Amino acid sequence: MKKVRVRFAPSPTGYLHIGGLRTALYNYLFAKKEGGVYILRIEDTDQTRYVEGAIEALINSSAWAGVVHDEGPYIQSERLPLYKKCAEELIEKGFAYYCFCDKDRLEKLRDDQKNAGDTPKYDGKCRDIPLEEARRRVAAGEEHVVRLKLPENRVIKFTDLVKGEISVNTDDLDDQVLMKSDGYPTYHMAVVVDDNDMGITHVLRGDEWLISTPKHVYLYEAFGWEQPVYVHLPVILGDDKKKLSKRQGDVAVHDFERKGFLPEALVNYIALVGWSSDDGSEIMSMQEMIDKFSLDRISHSGGVFSIDKLRWFNNHYIRIADIERLYSLCKPHFVSAGFCTEDEYESNKRRYVLIIEALRERLGALSDIADFKDYYTAESVSASDSEAADIMEEPGSKAVVASLKKILTDRVASGEAAQISGDEFKAVCKQVGAETSQKGKGLFMPIRIAISGEMHGPDLASTAEILGARLIIKRLESWE
RNA sequence: GGCCCCUUGGUCAAGCGGUUAAGACAUCGCCCUUUCACGGCGGUAACAGGAGUUCGAUUCUCCUAGGGGUCACCA
Numbered sequence: 289m290k291k292v293r294v295r296f297a298p299s300p301t302g303y304l305h306i307g308g309l310r311t312a313l314y315n316y317l318f319a320k321k322e323g324g325v326y327i328l329r330i331e332d333t334d335q336t337r338y339v340e341g342a343i344e345a346l347i348n349s350s351a352w353a354g355v356v357h358d359e360g361p362y363i364q365s366e367r368l369p370l371y372k373k374c375a376e377e378l379i380e381k382g383f384a385y386y387c388f389c390d391k392d393r394l395e396k397l398r399d400d401q402k403n404a405g406d407t408p409k410y411d412g413k414c415r416d417i418p419l420e421e422a423r424r425r426v427a428a429g430e431e432h433v434v435r436l437k438l439p440e441n442r443v444i445k446f447t448d449l450v451k452g453e454i455s456v457n458t459d460d461l462d463d464q465v466l467m468k469s470d471g472y473p474t475y476h477m478a479v480v481v482d483d484n485d486m487g488i489t490h491v492l493r494g495d496e497w498l499i500s501t502p503k504h505v506y507l508y509e510a511f512g513w514e515q516p517v518y519v520h521l522p523v524i525l526g527d528d529k530k531k532l533s534k535r536q537g538d539v540a541v542h543d544f545e546r547k548g549f550l551p552e553a554l555v556n557y558i559a560l561v562g563w564s565s566d567d568g569s570e571i572m573s574m575q576e577m578i579d580k581f582s583l584d585r586i587s588h589s590g591g592v593f594s595i596d597k598l599r600w601f602n603n604h605y606i607r608i609a610d611i612e613r614l615y616s617l618c619k620p621h622f623v624s625a626g627f628c629t630e631d632e633y634e635s636n637k638r639r640y641v642l643i644i645e646a647l648r649e650r651l652g653a654l655s656d657i658a659d660f661k662d663y664y665t666a667e668s669v670s671a672s673d674s675e676a677a678d679i680m681e682e683p684g685s686k687a688v689v690a691s692l693k694k695i696l697t698d699r700v701a702s703g704e705a706a707q708i709s710g711d712e713f714k715a716v717c718k719q720v721g722a723e724t725s726q727k728g729k730g731l732f733m734p735i736r737i738a739i740s741g742e743m744h745g746p747d748l749a750s751t752a753e754i755l756g757a758r759l760i761i762k763r764l765e766s767w768e
Numbered sequence: 769g770g771c772c773c774c775u776u777g778g779u780c781a782a783g784c785g786g787u788u789a790a791g792a793c794a795u796c797g798c799c800c801u802u803u804c805a806c807g808g809c810g811g812u813a814a815c816a817g818g819a820g821u822u823c824g825a826u827u828c829u830c831c832u833a834g835g836g837g838u839c840a841c842c843a
Contacts, residue, residue, distance in 0.1 A: 299843050334842055391841070398840085407770045407839060433841055451773065460771045460839085468841040475843050499772055499838045522774080522836095529835070557780095560792090564781060568791055587781080589774045590836065597780065597793045607806095649806060721802070732803030744804055751804095 292324025293487050296350075296357070297479070299331040300342035303540040304349035306532060306593060307494065307524045310558045314521060315492050316355045317559070317581040327486060328357035331479075332365045333472045349541040353551045354574050362486065364478050371473035374481045374511070375434045375466055379419070383510035384466055386422040387414040387435045410435065410463045434467035436476075436503065444502040449519040450586045456502040464503055476500060480507045483516055490583075492519040495590075519583055522562050523590040532593055548621055548654020550609065553602035561591040571604060599652030606648050614644050618654055625658035627665060642754050646746040660746075664754060668766035669741035676737045680767065685734035687724045692735060693764045695719055696757050706757045710749035717748075738764055 296312040298304065304312075319326035328347070332338055343361065350356065378384035387410075398408040414422075415437060426432055438458045445455040466477040473481070483491060498520045508515040526536035533539060538547070544554050556572055564587075565572065565580040572580065606614070619633050622640060627633075633640055643664060647657065671677035679685055695716055700706055708716075721731045736748055739760055745751070752760060 297843095301843075331843065337842065387841095394841085402769095405769065409839080435841095448773095454772070456772070462839070465841050470841075472841085474841070479843095495773080496837060496843090502772095520773090525836085527779090531836080560780065562780095566782095568782070570780095570792055587774095591781085592779055594779050594793070600793055650804095717802085726802090728802040730802085734803095736803055740804095742804090746804070748803055 290489055292319055292322035292489050293327065294319050294324060294490050294492060295327040295329050295360075295483070295486065295488055296355075297329040297331050297482075297493075298346055299334065299337065300346065301334075301337045301339055302342060302345075303542055304346045305539040305541065306544075306558060307539075308346075309349070309353055309355070309541050309554075310524060310562065311492065311494055311521060312350055312355050313353070313555060313559055314563070314581075314586070317578050318490065318492065318583065319358070320578040321581045324489070325358045326355075327362070327488075328360035329362045329482060329486070330360075330364060331475065332363060333468075333475065333478050335365075335470070335472065345542070349545075352545055353541060353555050355555075359486075362482070364482065365472070367482070368471060368473075370485065371467065371477055371481055372471070375473070375477065378436075378466070378507075378510060379434065381510065383437055383507075384434050385415055385419075385437050386417065386426055386432045387463075387465070388417075388422075388425060388430055388432050389413055390431070407460075408462075412463065415463070431469050433465045433469050435463045436466050436507070438463055438503075438506065444505055446501060446505045446515070446518060448498065448501070449517060449583050450522075450588060451498065451520055454498065454501070456499075458502075458506075461503060464500075476503055476507070480504050480511070480513075484508070484511065484513045488516050490517045490519060492521060492583075495520050495523050519586065522587050524558075524561055525590045525592045527592060529590075529592065531590075537595075546655075548617065548651075548656075549598065549602050550605045550617075553598065553605040556605075557598045557601040561593060562587045571601075603649075603652050606651050606654070609648075611641060611644065614648065614654075615641055618644055618657060621654045621657040625661045627657075627661060639754060642750060646750040646754070650746070663740055663742075663745055663751075667759070667762055669739070669763050670766065671737060672742045676741065676743050679733055679743075680737055682734075684724065684726050684730055685737075688720055688726050688731060688734040689738045689764055689767060691720045691723045692716070692738070693761060696761050696764070700757050700761065708752055708757045708760075710753045713749050713752035738767055 294315040296315045298308055316326050318324070330343055347361070375384060379386070394410070397411060401408045414435070438461055440458065442458045443455050444458060445453060447453050464476050465474050467473055501518055501520075505515055524532045526532045528536065538544065541554070545551070552573065555574065556577070559572070559577055560570060563581070564585055566582070566585060567580070569576065569580065615637065618640070619630065622628055622633055623630055628636070643660075647660060651657065671680055680689075717731065717735065720735070721727050724731070726734075732748065733743065736745065737743060739748070739751065739755070
């Protein structure tokens, strides 16, 4: 059995997005599972679409997600001589031909065909120009491209590992341009030349390539090369069931990083849109996914990307994350939410660690921290809804608030520290309960609302420890 | 429009001729908890439709419908 070699081959036209990450991930998982090699190749054959810094962004996002290539990156624009040589070989063998049609003619041709209700297709004008003549014109500097010379009415078959056997008639295909007039290869030319040259054994790529695979298969035949195993991955869809795109919100991997999604959560979740393990596991580390990965469990149909489920995974990983790691990851979120400056964050480490500990069980993303800004920093509070307001109107509640305020005020007045520990606060609550004969919800709900204005929120004892007695008293006063 | 692919609950999905049709997210309810959560238990909810093949179809075949992809000197 030949050693597995796979590749992820993005074009540097922007940032790595969710769909690209999953394609990369599946390639990576498969390579690791099979003890093979995962290669990164940059398909930059369209000079007009190149985006500065895109290659670095692609690599950084992948690395963040834990998908690291073993070989490469290979850059296609640095391999032009190879494609040129291969194109000439094709022409020599009669599998391709020079075409001198200009873009205006082709455009008009397409329009006419469309208007006539036909499928746009090259009409073969240059197909039969004698090679000698064509070469003369090329030598004379005439602008040209190289086109694939597809045989007529031939059925090309190939087997896709997830879609099964696919067959397409060459009459439904076009004489695809292989080499552009600027000397760069098109995707179709570059993929097969490179996949062959790099010894790629399995091609795992997006669904959108399924239709053009027959052309690639034909090229392998023309060159006399052994074709790889094809695996076309189902698309990732947005909520509207359309292909996931910018329109539906963030799709760049970097956006998820910025919002406070942990890489292990994103990777774990994304692996499950389009693939499932045979034992039904959902929470999996990268290593577990590698161990369980198999191509025959890839879905046939597209899947909707569910931000809710991603948040659930993320919450799981936030809960089990090391606190030091969270402390450092949460910094930008506290700062941008207006909790503190960077310096304050560093010098009040204990305070922020306490907040993180209290919040980690309810965060779907680290950026949710912003939702708790008022909870932890407001000077005064008021009932967040009518239900809370009603509870505060009850006599029992008023007694609880009064008692709590007195105990806390006395405590501060007697010279005790305004700092109050969670255990001390619990003791205070117990005392309030004894003085007012309230217990359970009747005791804690008024306290909770009086302190935060809300009926739901983080644990009270830790909240009190974070706020301190003075701020609590201040908030209690806002109910008078 | 031509060609190709896809179709199990709201979502991800298991299932690969005979099952009470898994599980997860979401949702609802109960229990636990002197608060909020966590957690535990349970509920609602699906084989797109129609013909076949078969003793028997979610599973195999065909048709219809719906969805997606693709028809560039873009990948």
